[in-house]
Amino acid sequence: xxxxxxxxxxxxxxxxxxxxxxxxxxxxxxxxxxxxxxxxxxxxxxxxxxxxxxxxxxxxxxxxxxxxxxxxxxxxxxxxxxxxxxxxxxxxxxxxxxxxxxxxxxxxxxxxxxxxxxxxxxxxxxxxxxxxxxxxxxxxxxxxxxxxxxxxxxxxxxxxxxxxxxxxxxxxxxxxxxxxxxxxxxxxxxxxxxxxxxxxxxxxxxxxxxxxxxxxxxxxxxx
Numbered sequence: 001x002x003x004x005x006x007x008x009x010x011x012x013x014x015x016x017x018x019x020x021x022x023x024x025x026x027x028x029x030x031x032x033x034x035x036x037x038x039x040x041x042x043x044x045x046x047x048x049x050x051x052x053x054x055x056x057x058x059x060x061x062x063x064x065x066x067x068x069x070x071x072x073x074x075x076x077x078x079x080x081x082x083x084x085x086x087x088x089x090x091x092x093x094x095x096x097x098x099x100x101x102x103x104x105x106x107x108x109x110x111x112x113x114x115x116x117x118x119x120x121x122x123x124x125x126x127x128x129x130x131x132x133x134x135x136x137x138x139x140x141x142x143x144x145x146x147x148x149x150x151x152x153x154x155x156x157x158x159x160x161x162x163x164x165x166x167x168x169x170x171x172x173x174x175x176x177x178x179x180x181x182x183x184x185x186x187x188x189x190x191x192x193x194x195x196x197x198x199x200x201x202x203x204x205x206x207x208x209x210x211x212x213x214x215x216x217x218x219x220x221x222x223x
Contacts, residue, residue, distance in 0.1 A: 011128035015136045016062060019105055020077040021049045023140060026104035027080040027097055034093035036086040044080045052077035061184075076140075079150070091159050098155035102141035106216070109137035113220035134216060135209075142208045148180060149173035 025047055028039030039045050044052070053059075057076035087093030112133035119127055145153035150173050158166045172179070187199040 007125055007128055008132075011125060011132045012136070014129050015132035016058065017049045017053070018133060019108060019137045019140050020058060021047055021052050022104045022108050023101040023144070024052045024077045024080045026100040027082065030100035031080070031082045031087065031093075031097045034087040034089075034097065036083050036093075036097075038083050038086070039080045042081060052080075054078045076144075095156050095159035098152040098159070101152050102144050105137040105141040105144075106212070109134045109141070109212075109216050110220055112137070113216055113222050116220075116222060135213065138209055138212045138216065139205070142205060142212065146180075146204070149176045151176060151180065 025045055028045035031038070032040050032045060054077050057078075061076070082097055084090060084094050084097075087097065112130040116127065116130050121127075144151050145156070147153045147157040147169070149155060149158060149170060154169065154173070154176060158170045160166075161169065183199075183201040187202075
């Protein structure tokens with residue numbers, strides 16, 4: 001029915017939707033535990049992917065990265081609204097709410113690796129989804145932990161750093177996604193045409209993805 005490339009695309013899309021759905025639902029769930037029920041009232045603490053899909057982050061950006069041949073794939077959903085002033089304790093709540101999304105992705109990657117024990121080596125759609133889930137969840141976790149607000153890593157850094165460092169970091173939040181998009185797009189659009197094959201984002205992401213992939217596979221008995 002489907003070619004191998006068609007199965008790969010289907011597997012990637014399912015893995016992407018599962019990853020971002022668990023990621024965003026985890027933010028809302030932990031926020032509720034610390035006293036903020038905003039995401040619950042808006043119906044965002046759910047595994048229904050249609051509540052989380054963002055046209056740019058879930059469809060357009062991953063499609064661009066697929067076409068441009070980046071060594072990793074990334075996407076995002078609509079951010080779950082969190083009212084940090086409702087969290088108690090506020091500082092710890094902010095850190096754990098931010099870390100909950102990447103944490104959920106790493107857990108999902110481990111679960112996918114464990115499920116591969118059922119039919120190891122079988123090139124079925126289910127196994128392709130599991131293998132894509134391992135890779136995509138790890139990439140999503142690492143990407144979101146980059147210390148750039150409003151990414152989760154930026155929020156964690158703001159919560160952990162002393163105020164004289166956290167305050168200027170927090171002020172870049174309105175420009176955070178522009179910085180991230182520049183890190184993704186400029187190397188392929190500007191540097192590569194000039195014969196410069198360097199991406200600061202790749203230099204961080206690739207070794208981190210390799211390390212965590214090996215760790216997840218080892219902890220699941222796949223290594």
